[in-house]
Amino acid sequence: MDDSDEALMGRVARGDERAYHSLVGRHLPAMLGLARRILGNAAEAEDVAQEAMLRVWTHAPRWQPLAAFRTWLTRVTVNLCLDRKRRVPWVELEAAGEIVDPAPDAGEQAESDERERAVAAAIQQLPDRQRAAIVLTYSEGMSNAQAAEILGTSISALETLLVRGKQNLRRALKSLIGEDEP
Amino acid sequence: MNTQEFDALLTRALERQDKADDAAVERVKARLAGPLPRQQLPFWRLLPTVLLDWQFAPAWPRVAALGACAVIGFAIGLSGVDRRIDRTDTAVITSGGIGSIVFEPEPLTGAQP
Numbered sequence: 001m002d003d004s005d006e007a008l009m010g011r012v013a014r015g016d017e018r019a020y021h022s023l024v025g026r027h028l029p030a031m032l033g034l035a036r037r038i039l040g041n042a043a044e045a046e047d048v049a050q051e052a053m054l055r056v057w058t059h060a061p062r063w064q065p066l067a068a069f070r071t072w073l074t075r076v077t078v079n080l081c082l083d084r085k086r087r088v089p090w091v092e093l094e095a096a097g098e099i100v101d102p103a104p105d106a107g108e109q110a111e112s113d114e115r116e117r118a119v120a121a122a123i124q125q126l127p128d129r130q131r132a133a134i135v136l137t138y139s140e141g142m143s144n145a146q147a148a149e150i151l152g153t154s155i156s157a158l159e160t161l162l163v164r165g166k167q168n169l170r171r172a173l174k175s176l177i178g179e180d181e182p
Numbered sequence: 183m184n185t186q187e188f189d190a191l192l193t194r195a196l197e198r199q200d201k202a203d204d205a206a207v208e209r210v211k212a213r214l215a216g217p218l219p220r221q222q223l224p225f226w227r228l229l230p231t232v233l234l235d236w237q238f239a240p241a242w243p244r245v246a247a248l249g250a251c252a253v254i255g256f257a258i259g260l261s262g263v264d265r266r267i268d269r270t271d272t273a274v275i276t277s278g279g280i281g282s283i284v285f286e287p288e289p290l291t292g293a294q295p
Contacts, residue, residue: 017218024214029207037196042206050210054219061223119195138189139196166188177183177191 005069012060020060024053027070031077037135038081040124048084052077067149074140075150078132085128115176122172130165133158 003022011019031052035045055076063072123131129151136147148158170177183191287294 013221015221020218021214024211028210032206032210046206046210050213053210053214057218058220058222061221061227116191116195119191123192123195134192135196138192166192169192170188177188 006065009056009060009063009065009069012057013063020057023056023069027073028053031073034074034077034135034140035081037123037139038078038128038132039084044084048077048080051080071146071150074136075152078136078150079152082128082132118176119169119173122169125172126165126168130161130168133161134165134169137162 005023005026008019008023012023028049032045032049035048035052036042039045039048052073056073123134126134132151133147136142136150137144140147142150144155144158144162148155151158151161153161285294
């Protein structure tokens with residue numbers, strides 16, 4: 001039996017709950033991780049992942065295989081994350097303050113961990129679409145074309161989002177990565 | 183830090199950020215295990231369901247109300263709205279016969295109709 005995502009989605013469209021739970025088991029961990037990286041909040045990420053998976057069920061009869069199922073589901077999840085972030089006020093990147101290393105005497109590994117934690121914290125302070133673009137590109141390993149399709153924008157607009165996002169990160173992390181203001 | 187090093191730092195930072203742990207996945211799966219909502223069917227698939235769900239069994243109070251309305255309408259149709267319903271058997275003779283029709287000459291010209 002064909003158990004590709006698209007075939008399972010065809011069965012879900014006919015109300016097959018077993019096929020639906022197979023799809024959930026296959027994609028839920030990735031979507032939950034993606035939501036966590038975009039939202040930076042585990043509880044909200046669970047809500048978003050649940051909502052995205054429910055949409056798989058409710059929208060299945062109308063779903064057209066115009067794009068890969070994974071791409072469609074990622075777009076649904078990213079849009080739900082952006083909608084949720086829109087509801088809470090955005091904090092200016094500069095307002096987050098300088099990121100300091102609380103353990104300057106720790107070893108090299110601890111220093112590296114701390115640096116990565118600081119980068120992750122700075123990513124959370126980015127504007128929503130810049131953060132989504134960076135997460136899709138650097139965490140999900142998507143090409144610019146795929147990330148642009150998911151964000152519903154052009155490749156050049158996505159590249160602009162990435163450039164601005166990285167500029168903001170470099171500015172926020174300048175003390176950590178040892179750079180002067182550009 | 184050059185671009186490649188910065189990109190690698192971003193990738194590492196995102197990789198180490200909370201990955202979906204099994205407990206969280208199981209929590210969401212448990213929430214999805216309940217009864218699923220109704221699917222959004224396209225209209226052409228919804229139509230047969232609507233027709234099959236149609237209730238043809240008569241609702242007796244409505245049938246009685248319809249019958250009563252029909253009887254009232256029939257009685258009014260037989261008797262006319264200008265007559266009492268209990269006097270439909272009496273003939274009504276108009277007070278004005280054909281003789282009451284008067285053809286008067288035109289006052290100015292004196293012409294007859």
